[in-house]
Amino acid sequence: MTEREQYTPGPAREAEIRKDGDKWTLILVRELRHPPEKVWQALTDPAHLREWAPFEADASLGTIGTVKLTWAGTPKPLETKVTRADAPKVLEYSDIRWELETFGGGTRLTLWHCIDRRFISWGAAGWHICFDILERLLAGEPIGRIAGPDATKFGGWQRLTAEYAKQFGVESPVGHPKPRRVEA
Numbered sequence: 001m002t003e004r005e006q007y008t009p010g011p012a013r014e015a016e017i018r019k020d021g022d023k024w025t026l027i028l029v030r031e032l033r034h035p036p037e038k039v040w041q042a043l044t045d046p047a048h049l050r051e052w053a054p055f056e057a058d059a060s061l062g063t064i065g066t067v068k069l070t071w072a073g074t075p076k077p078l079e080t081k082v083t084r085a086d087a088p089k090v091l092e093y094s095d096i097r098w099e100l101e102t103f104g105g106g107t108r109l110t111l112w113h114c115i116d117r118r119f120i121s122w123g124a125a126g127w128h129i130c131f132d133i134l135e136r137l138l139a140g141e142p143i144g145r146i147a148g149p150d151a152t153k154f155g156g157w158q159r160l161t162a163e164y165a166k167q168f169g170v171e172s173p174v175g176h177p178k179p180r181r182v183e184a
């Protein structure tokens with residue numbers, strides 16, 4: 001069995017949700033053993049993103065401008081504007097904000113993602129898995145992207161979404177996530 005086939009997500013980590021008007025924001029923090037510059041490259045370089053992120057980009061996210069993102073499970077790319085790219089500290093595009101802080105010998109990575117409240121536990125579980133894969137990629141032990149509909153097939157998906165739903169005090173959605181539709 002390969003490392004990828006053996007992968008099972010660990011327990012839900014502490015996460016936060018915030019409501020601002022009709023919008024909900026999912027906030028996830030992960031402490032990585034790698035310097036901000038290396039993490040920044042993984043967040044912005046299309047070749048790195050293909051290995052861990054829930055989307056592919058047709059150009060670098062490291063500069064302000066328009067890129068096309070193709071989210072896992074969706075056939076059509078979406079034009080997305082990178083509105084802030086302060087390497088290696090802050091990256092903003094669409095409904096996502098990344099903050100990188102030097103922490104110990106590595107990086108504290110914070111994701112702020114505006115998301116439909118009905119699917120917030122799925123979003124948390126999906127990003128949790130992506131972060132696990134990112135950690136392996138940064139350590140030089142890539143196992144390949146596990147995102148979108150593929151993530152729901154891995155052992156632990158239902159448990160992880162239920163744990164995040166309980167943490168957030170929301171109902172866990174039933175079924176499998178549908179392809180993402182986002183307006184840039």
